[in-house]
Amino acid sequence: MATRSNRRDFLTTTAGAASASAVWHAVGPSPAWARQATADSPMQRINFASIGVDGKGSSDSKDAADKAQTVALCDVDDRKLRKSKARLSELAPDAKTYADFREMFAEMGDKIDAVTVSTPDHTHAPASVMAMALGKHCFTQKPLTWSMREARVLRELAAEKGVCTQMGNQGTATDGLREGVEVIRSGALGEIKEVHVWTNRPVWAQGNGLPKTEDGKVKTDKVPPYLSWDLWLGPAPFRPFTENIYHPFQWRGWLDFGTGALGDMACHTANMVVMALALFDADTAEAEHSGIVEGQYPGNSKITFQFAEREGMDGNTVPSMPLYWYDGGNKPDASLLMGEKMVNSGSLVVGTEGSLYSPNDYGAQYTLLSKDGDKFKGYKPPERTLPRSPGHFQEFVDAIKAGKPEMALSNFDYAARLTETILLGNAALRAGQKVEWDAEKMEFTNLPAEAGSGLVGRDYREGYTIDPKEAVASL
Numbered sequence: 202m203a204t205r206s207n208r209r210d211f212l213t214t215t216a217g218a219a220s221a222s223a224v225w226h227a228v229g230p231s232p233a234w235a236r237q238a239t240a241d242s243p244m245q246r247i248n249f250a251s252i253g254v255d256g257k258g259s260s261d262s263k264d265a266a267d268k269a270q271t272v273a274l275c276d277v278d279d280r281k282l283r284k285s286k287a288r289l290s291e292l293a294p295d296a297k298t299y300a301d302f303r304e305m306f307a308e309m310g311d312k313i314d315a316v317t318v319s320t321p322d323h324t325h326a327p328a329s330v331m332a333m334a335l336g337k338h339c340f341t342q343k344p345l346t347w348s349m350r351e352a353r354v355l356r357e358l359a360a361e362k363g364v365c366t367q368m369g370n371q372g373t374a375t376d377g378l379r380e381g382v383e384v385i386r387s388g389a390l391g392e393i394k395e396v397h398v399w400t401n402r403p404v405w406a407q408g409n410g411l412p413k414t415e416d417g418k419v420k421t422d423k424v425p426p427y428l429s430w431d432l433w434l435g436p437a438p439f440r441p442f443t444e445n446i447y448h449p450f451q452w453r454g455w456l457d458f459g460t461g462a463l464g465d466m467a468c469h470t471a472n473m474v475v476m477a478l479a480l481f482d483a484d485t486a487e488a489e490h491s492g493i494v495e496g497q498y499p500g501n502s503k504i505t506f507q508f509a510e511r512e513g514m515d516g517n518t519v520p521s522m523p524l525y526w527y528d529g530g531n532k533p534d535a536s537l538l539m540g541e542k543m544v545n546s547g548s549l550v551v552g553t554e555g556s557l558y559s560p561n562d563y564g565a566q567y568t569l570l571s572k573d574g575d576k577f578k579g580y581k582p583p584e585r586t587l588p589r590s591p592g593h594f595q596e597f598v599d600a601i602k603a604g605k606p607e608m609a610l611s612n613f614d615y616a617a618r619l620t621e622t623i624l625l626g627n628a629a630l631r632a633g634q635k636v637e638w639d640a641e642k643m644e645f646t647n648l649p650a651e652a653g654s655g656l657v658g659r660d661y662r663e664g665y666t667i668d669p670k671e672a673v674a675s676l
Contacts, residue, residue, distance in 0.1 A: 246270040247338075247601055248314045252302045252328050254285035255449065257342050257369065258319030264594040265317050265340075266292035273309055275299040277432040278449065300429045302328050303664075307676045310335055315601060318342065319369070323458045324435040326351035327665045327672070333358045333366075334669035338601050340594070342369040343468035344460050345613065345620040350658030352624065353643060354667050356617030359606070367597035367609040368616035370468045372563025374590035378473045380582050381557060381567045385477035386515050387583040389569070390552025393478060393520060397537065398471045399527035400562070401545035402462035407454035408491055408500025408529075412446060419443075436665035454498050460627055461498035462528035466546070466562065467623040468616075471524070473564030474550055479513045480506070480524055481618040482640035486629035491529070493630065501529020504626040515586065526626060539570045628656040 250273035251262035258276070262285060265271050271293035276282040282298050289296065299305040306313070315338035318328045326346045332339050339359070345368050346352045359366045372378050385393070412420040421441040424430040430442050437457045445451060453459035474480065483506040490502035504526040513519045527533060535543045537551065544560040555571040569577040590596050590610070600608035611619075621640070628645075629636050636656075637647040645653035666672050 247598065248272045248312055249317065250275065250305060250309065250313045250315075251285075251317045251319070252276075252305075253317075253319035253321075253324075253342075255281035256319065258317070259285065259288075261317040261319045261340065261342065261369065261594075262289065263292075265315075268595060268598045269315070271296045272312055273297050273299060273305050275302050275305050277301075277429045279427040279429075281449075301432055303331065303675065306331055306335060310676070313337055315339065315365075320435075321433075321452045321458050322347045322460050322464060323437045323452075326355060326667050327436050327661070329355055330358060330667045330669055331672040331676075333362050333364050334672045336362055336364065338365040338597075339613075340367045340369065340597050341613075343616075343620075344464040344623060345468070345616050346624075347458075347460060347464075348658045349621045349624045349628070350643065351667055352617040352620040356613050358669055359613040359617075363606065365597065365600040365604075365606045365609060366613040366616070367593070367600070368468065368611045368613065368620070369593075370472055370563075370611055370616070370619075371593040372469050372472055372561075372565055373476075373611040374593035374596060375563060375565040376589055377559075377561075377565040377567060378476075378563065379587040379589065380585075381473045381559060381564055382477040383583050383586055384567070384569070385474070385550055385557060386513065386517065386586070389555065389577075389580070389583070390550060390557060391554030393522055393550060393552045395522055395551045396471075396474045396478070396480070396524040397527070397533040397549040397551070398467065398474065398524065399532050399545075399547060400462055400466040400470055402466050402528055403454055403498070403500070405451050405454050406446075407461065407498050408494055410495035410497055412443060420446075434662070436661035438662070456493070456496050456498060456631070459498070460624065461630075462502070463504065463526060463623060463626050463630075466528075467526065467626070468619055469562050470546060470548055470564070471526070471623065472611075472619065473559060473567075474524070474548055475619050475622060476514065476615070477550070478519050478522075479511055480508055481511075481622050483508050483524075483622060483625055483638060485635055485637050486625045487635035488626065488629040490630055498627075499529070499630065501531055502630060503527050503531050504629060506622070506626065539572065541568060541570060631656055 247269035249265035249269050249271045251265055252275045254262045254274050254276045266289050274285055274296050277300055316332040318325055318341040325341050329339050329341045414420050420443055422444040424442045453465055485507045488502055488504045490499035492499050506524040508522055510521045511519050546562045547560045550557045557567050558570055559567045597609045606612050636645050639646050
């Protein structure tokens with residue numbers, strides 16, 4: 202424990218150069234001298250472990266190895282693990298490899314400062330909880346968690362431990378998104394009346410149910426030798442292995458493991474409007490959809506979230522409004538775009554004085570619209586109120602070095618609230634009716650207690666937990 206403590210204290214107390222760099226980062230990239238300063242001594246390098254190294258985990262583990270020092274790689278698929286080890290051989294030649302993140306923490310807990318968690322959604326929370334309970338800084342992919350209860354636990358644990366955190370919704374770091382937030386908050390659109398967000402997802406099989414054999418039985422396959430299937434299932438209920446149905450990509454479409462089109466993309470596409478308008482803790486959510494089939498999310502849906510009047514993140518009052526979500530080919534009425542081209546993924550904020558349209562998954566670009574075509578001609582963006590980012594992962598690394606969790610804009614205090622908002626829509630999908638939500642109590646006021654509890658969270662298979670004390674005690 203002394204080694205762990207000393208490393209963390211050193212990273213914080215020697216952050217003078219990093220702090221100066223962070224101020225500079227608000228207006229430009231990090232200076233070369235600041236990066237060079239981190240390379241001179243092992244004690245000035247952050248030791249990362251990457252949990253999940255394929256898919257998005259490929260770039261996350263590369264970022265960690267590029268910007269810090271990777272000491273461990275973990276994946277349940279030995280093919281992916283070997284590939285990652287070879288790919289990072291020059292940057293992380295001594296990185297140890299593991300199939301089980303619990304074993305990794307048990308053996309290397311005192312050598313790890315921070316983690317990346319880039320697994321399927323259902324494993325995000327148990328891995329992140331174990332890391333933060335041990336005092337590790339945590340970068341976890343979107344959506345932050347599989348359930349709303351998990352999101353609340355991660356938010357509270359990050360605050361309790363004082364660790365630096367970041368969710369992997371990379372659009373947060375773009376100048377376009379941050380400027381869009383400032384425009385919306387400035388009042389240029391007048392009073393906001395409604396928000397529309399849509400996506401081209403799903404781009405995986407969804408809404409069709411389980412594959413069947415010729416005699417009508419559910420198809421199953423032998424688990425390949427390179428895959429630790431029990432570890433892949435992790436905290437989720439047992440399901441027999443079927444080739445290419447869950448692993449490595451189709452898991453997004455299954456209730457047990459993924460969060461569907463909404464969970465996959467809303468933490469990106471709704472990010473700008475949620476941040477600008479503090480659209481947290483909706484009062485109600487109601488879903489229209491094509492049907493949940495054999496534990497698989499529907500092929501398409503439209504979800505309506507209703508928000509009460511609230512105080513925005515900038516201290517100003519935000520009026521009550523609906524947010525409409527569309528997927529599977531559903532889109533808002535094209536007339537709302539006032540002649541602009543309707544793209545397959547985007548967001549639209551409609552105000553009394555004009556609208557802001559982002560034809561982009563990440564909110565990285567925007568266009569101002571009005572019925573008077575010249576209203577925004579020559580428009581100058583408002584004064585900056587948000588710092589500009591050196592890059593999403595660099596921002597996280599800088600926060601660790603400076604000992605300032607708030608420097609990472611999608612830290613878990615924000616990201617967990619965004620995730621809770623998004624996952625309320627999946628609760629409405631599963632409930633099959635309009636749900637009324639009491640965010641403070643984390644309960645549905647119009648559903649039986651047992652049914653509501655099952656929509657907020659779930660029980661875990663033996664060996665997995667989101668209780669921080671249990672997580673540490675298990676090692």
